[in-house]
Amino acid sequence: MEKLVSNWFNDQPLPQSYIFPPETRPGNHVIPGCSTIPVVDLSKASGHDRTGIVQQILKASREFGFFQVVNHGVSENLVNDTMNLFKEFFELPAEDKASVYSEDPKRPCRLYTSSSNYETEKVHLWRDNLRHPCHPLEECIKIWPQKPTRYRETVAAYSIEAKKLGLRILELVAEGLGLSSGFFGDKLSESVLLSVNHYPPCPDPSLTLGVSKHCDPNLLTILHQGDVHGLQVYKDGEWIGVEPLHNAFVVNIGHQLQIISNNKLKSAEHRAVTNSKVSRTTAAFFINPSDDCIIEPVKSLIDTDESPAYRAFRFKEFLLNYVSITGNPEKSLEPFKLHV
Ligand code: OGA
Ligand code: NI
Numbered sequence: 420m421e422k423l424v425s426n427w428f429n430d431q432p433l434p435q436s437y438i439f440p441p442e443t444r445p446g447n448h449v450i451p452g453c454s455t456i457p458v459v460d461l462s463k464a465s466g467h468d469r470t471g472i473v474q475q476i477l478k479a480s481r482e483f484g485f486f487q488v489v490n491h492g493v494s495e496n497l498v499n500d501t502m503n504l505f506k507e508f509f510e511l512p513a514e515d516k517a518s519v520y521s522e523d524p525k526r527p528c529r530l531y532t533s534s535s536n537y538e539t540e541k542v543h544l545w546r547d548n549l550r551h552p553c554h555p556l557e558e559c560i561k562i563w564p565q566k567p568t569r570y571r572e573t574v575a576a577y578s579i580e581a582k583k584l585g586l587r588i589l590e591l592v593a594e595g596l597g598l599s600s601g602f603f604g605d606k607l608s609e610s611v612l613l614s615v616n617h618y619p620p621c622p623d624p625s626l627t628l629g630v631s632k633h634c635d636p637n638l639l640t641i642l643h644q645g646d647v648h649g650l651q652v653y654k655d656g657e658w659i660g661v662e663p664l665h666n667a668f669v670v671n672i673g674h675q676l677q678i679i680s681n682n683k684l685k686s687a688e689h690r691a692v693t694n695s696k697v698s699r700t701t702a703a704f705f706i707n708p709s710d711d712c713i714i715e716p717v718k719s720l721i722d723t724d725e726s727p728a729y730r731a732f733r734f735k736e737f738l739l740n741y742v743s744i745t746g747n748p749e750k751s752l753e754p755f756k757l758h759v
Contacts, residue, residue, distance in 0.1 A: 420520050423532045423547045425509050425619050425698075433623045439542050443632070445658075445692045447625045450651055453659040456483055458667070462490035464591060476588070477595035477684075484672045484687030485652050487664055488588070493580045495666050500569075501577040502645055506700045507567045509547060509617040515566045519549065524742075527552055528562040535742065545621050545693045546629045550614040553578040553704075574613070581704040582611055585641050588670055589706070592639075596680060596720060607675075608638055609709040616701045618649065621693035629691035629699070634751065636741040637673035637705040644669055647699040653688040674737070674752065675708060678729045681716035710735040729755045 420426065438444070457479040464472040479486035508516075521529040522537065528551035533543040552559045556575055564570050589603035618629040629649060644650050650661040650669065661669055677686040691701070708714060715731035732755055741751050 420513060420517055422537065423516070423520070423530070424545055425547050425617060426513055428619045428621075431622065433621065433626055437543050437545055437627045439627055439631075443628070444626050445624065445628065450658050450660045450692075453662060455659065456652065456661055457486045458664065459486050459488050460490050461488050461492065461587070464587075473591050473595040476591050480592065480595075480672050480676075480684040482685070483652065483654060484677075484685035485661065485669065485689070487661070487667045487669050488584075489664065489667045491584055491668055492587075493577075493584055493668075497573070497577055497580060498643060498666065500573050502643060502700065502702065504567050504570055504573055505549070505615045505617075505702055506698075508549060508564060508570065508615070509698075509700065511566055519564050527559075528564070530564075542627075544630060545618060545627045546691070547617045547619075548614060549617075550612060553582070553611040553613050554609065578611065578613060578704070581641050582706070584668065585611075585639055585704065585706045588641075589639060592676070592684070596683065596717075598717065598719070603638065606712040607679075607708045608706045609712070610707040612637075612705040612707060614703045614705060616691065616699075616703070618691065618693050618699040618701075620695055620698055622695065624693040624695055627693060629693045632688050632690045634686040634688055635671060635673040635703075635705065636675075636738060636751065637707045638675040638679075639673055639706045640669075640671045641704040641706070642669040642671070642701060644701045645699060647694065647697055649691045649694065649699050649701070651690055651692060653690075658690075673705075674741075675714055675734070678714055678752070678755065679717055679720070681720045681725065682728050683720055708734040710738075727757055730757050 457475060459475050516530055519530040524535040530549045532547045534540055551563055560571050560575055586604060589608060593602040644663055646663045648660060648663060651658040672684045672686045674686045676684050712734045713731055714734055716727040716729055721727055740754055
């Protein structure tokens with residue numbers, strides 16, 4: 420418990436154990452929010468502009484692996500309520516957080532700090548994280564935090580809406596790839612995990628990271644990043660900032676969607692930097708295949724002059740491997756690649 424950054428950060432210089440080596444630290448170079456990451460107006464997907472919206476999503480998923488969605492249909496009040504509850508959770512007195520805190524990565528609902536490898540990692544991340552599964556809801560809700568008092572009821576409503584939004588986006592992706600309706604709707608998107616990051620104000624953001632460079636190992640991520648800068652995407656050798664937009668969600672392609680699309684869609688590397696003024700709380704909704712689901716490139720997406728870039732595997736095999744190579748995103752696809 421005493422390891423949580425939110426429990427000790429006040430007025431202390433940045434401890435040595437949070438200082439990243441010069442190659443991976445953000446440095447003093449300011450990276451502003453960038454307007455090149457496409458913003459998709461989802462309200463148009465139900466009208467005559469649907470084809471245009473599908474094309475925008477596909478182009479963004481190919482080029483950036485990232486886009487933002489606005490007019491997404493999730494109630495603004497529900498999003499604000501949920502984000503405020505997440506903030507309140509991290510501000511609870513230590514004794515209230517203690518029941519959720521765990522250093523055991525196998526515990527399904529847990530509050531912890533940095534990464535799953537706190538004891539062995541070289542440098543700690545400037546973040547605390549609360550994560551828990553959201554499906555099946557009736558089962559999962561029983562293990563969620565009980566404080567703040569409205570947590571379970573509000574986060575349940577939010578997770579239903581976030582899942583619906585995710586499925587809607589996956590439906591548009593399927594359409595763009597020429598796959599059948601509902602292609603991603605069953606086993607491929609069965610499991611959902613909520614991961615709430617809390618980055619307290621940091622004494623020296625140039626030296627440390629909230630989340631280091633990685634790709635998400637799942638199918639699709641729907642992130643609410645609040646109104647504070649911090650998320651950056653690595654593209655063509657440069658970091659670009661993802662502008663916090665009012666009432667928008669950031670969507671990014673996970674490794675599984677890259678594999679299924681035989682590299683047509685891209686799972687982009689990204690990281691989160693800290694800031695010195697305010698705390699930042701973000702909520703990532705990870706849409707995952709079920710553990711036993713078999714993942715492989717879809718035949719119709721392998722062009723005639725191409726061969727499959729990956730072998731078939733079960734999603735749980737990917738996850739086991741991913742955990743063991745955390746911190747080395749370039750390596751996570753290696754064991755599944757077919758070299759021709
Ligand atoms: C993540 C992530 C970014 C952020 O949780 O996988 O990339 O801005 N988070 O919190
Ligand atoms: Ni991520």
